[in-house]
Amino acid sequence: xxxxxVDIAAAKLNLALHVRGRLADxxxxxxTLFAFCTDGDRLSAAPADDLLLTVxxxxxxxxxxxxxxxxxxxxRALRKRSGTSAGAALQLDKRLPVASxxxxxxxxxxxxxxLLTALWRIDPAHATAVAPGLGSDVPACLLSxxxxxxxxxxxxxxxxxxxxxxxxxxxxxxxxxxATGPVFAGWDGVDRGPLGDWRAGRNDLExxxxxxxxxxxxxxxWLLEQDGVDLARMSGSGATCFGLFADExxxxxxxxACPPQWWHLATFLR
Ligand SMILES: C[C@@](CO)(OP(=O)(O)O)[C@H](O)COP(=O)(O)OP(=O)(O)OC[C@H]1O[C@@H](n2ccc(N)nc2=O)[C@H](O)[C@@H]1O
Ligand SMILES: Nc1ncnc2c1ncn2[C@@H]1O[C@H](COP(=O)(O)OP(=O)(O)O)[C@@H](O)[C@H]1O
Numbered sequence: 001x002x003x004x005x006v007d008i009a010a011a012k013l014n015l016a017l018h019v020r021g022r023l024a025d026x027x028x029x030x031x032t033l034f035a036f037c038t039d040g041d042r043l044s045a046a047p048a049d050d051l052l053l054t055v056x057x058x059x060x061x062x063x064x065x066x067x068x069x070x071x072x073x074x075x076r077a078l079r080k081r082s083g084t085s086a087g088a089a090l091q092l093d094k095r096l097p098v099a100s101x102x103x104x105x106x107x108x109x110x111x112x113x114x115l116l117t118a119l120w121r122i123d124p125a126h127a128t129a130v131a132p133g134l135g136s137d138v139p140a141c142l143l144s145x146x147x148x149x150x151x152x153x154x155x156x157x158x159x160x161x162x163x164x165x166x167x168x169x170x171x172x173x174x175x176x177x178x179a180t181g182p183v184f185a186g187w188d189g190v191d192r193g194p195l196g197d198w199r200a201g202r203n204d205l206e207x208x209x210x211x212x213x214x215x216x217x218x219x220x221x222w223l224l225e226q227d228g229v230d231l232a233r234m235s236g237s238g239a240t241c242f243g244l245f246a247d248e249x250x251x252x253x254x255x256x257a258c259p260p261q262w263w264h265l266a267t268f269l270r
Contacts, residue, residue, distance in 0.1 A: 004089070005119065007044075007114055007115050009040045009096075009111035010036040010037055011036065011040045011265070011267065012036055012102055012106065012107060013035045013036070013102065013235045013236075014032045015032075015033040015035050016032065016033050016195055017030065017032045017203045017204060017205060017236065018030065018032065018192065018193070018201060018204055019184075019205065027136065027152045027184075028152070028187065030151070030152065031149075031150055032153055033159070034140045034149055035146045036144050036145070036146070037171070037269060037270060038269075038270045039095070039267040040104070041104055041107060042092075042095070043071065043108060043112060043115060045115040047087075048087045048088055050087040051076065052087070053091075053092065054091050054092070055092045055094055056094070057095050058095060059094040059098055060092075062094070069108075070105040070106070070134060071112045074108075074112040074113050074116075077130040078116050078117070078122070081129055082120065082123070082126040086120045088115075088119055090115075097177070097240065100177065100178065100238070100239060101180075102236065102240045103140075105135070106134070106141045109134045109138050110141035113127035114127065127142060137236075138154075140156055143156060146159055148195075166269065168244070168245040168248045168251035168268055169242055169243065169267050169269055170223070170242065170255055170265070170267075171235075171241075171242050171263075171264060172241050172258060173219075173240040173263040174213065174216065174261075175263050176213045176239050180236070180237040183205050183209045183212065184208075186207075186208030187208050188207070209237055210238075216239050216241065219241045219262065220233075222259070223242075226245075226254040226257070227254075228246045228250025228253075229250070230246055232244075
């Protein structure tokens with residue numbers, strides 16, 4: 001029997017996220033810089049007659065393997081669009097916290113699109129076509145490259161930023177799930193200006209997320225106190241925050257000192 005193909009559903013970061021107003025469809029108009037980590041969830045796909053999903057891993061319990069899992073929604077959308085009748089046995093190793101601003105669900109959906117495009121030998125244009133309908137972040141996760149996102153976050157332009165790849169990162173989440181919708185709803189409506197240099201930029205969703213989950217402030221303060229941290233910010237709608245470190249040893253010292261009640265992941269930008 002053929003070995004199942006495996007794909008890393010890389011954790012997504014918004015290195016900066018500026019909210020510029022509203023779009024005609026009611027979503028918020030964003031200017032963001034997407035970057036991806038070298039770690040994430042793991043998804044595998046093997047040939048099967050039907051579409052099947054099993055979920056394992058540290059965050060499997062936070063998620064069901066039922067019909068509304070983004071992996072199955074992605075698989076069904078791709079099957080419909082491409083006209084194939086093929087199935088797949090999908091296995092998700094859920095390592096990223098759920099509803100946490102690092103796009104775990106979107107990355108899983110994107111990984112499913114990549115794996116099934118290969119397994120079913122279909123035109124990759126079908127995956128590109130169904131991605132936006134699965135979530136605003138799914139096109140960025142399908143690309144999984146450093147990119148500037150505009151519009152709803154789904155108008156993408158890949159960018160090459162010197163020195164970014166390989167940067168040691170520490171992700172920290174206070175283990176409080178935070179849904180995206182209420183965080184956008186709490187944005188104060190003030191356009192604070194365009195995204196230029198991302199390091200000097202902001203996450204405009206941080207104040208709203210912080211009101212809903214005050215621990216975000218504690219996590220950010222803690223990250224900023226760590227030796228060797230160059231920048232600390234919240235990703236997406238939170239509550240995960242990231243610290244970018246000058247070197248791996250400093251990142252590892254911070255990881256070792258991370259309060260045990262928080263989730264953390266020591267990784268790199270890819
Ligand atoms: C905030 C961001 C930043 O990258 O990331 P996450 O925190 O989700 O990781 C994204 O914009 C989230 O993308 P995604 O999680 O795919 O969002 P969707 O499923 O499309 O929408 C979730 C909710 O956010 C709102 N939403 C989403 C995108 C956008 N530009 N404006 C919005 O107001 C939607 O109206 C919906 O209520
Ligand atoms: N495979 C999946 N992984 C994570 N979340 C999923 C998945 N499938 C469906 N969801 C739902 O999608 C929502 C968004 O999850 P996620 O992408 O992890 O967060 P965020 O958009 O904040 O980065 C969650 O509330 C969850 O119930």
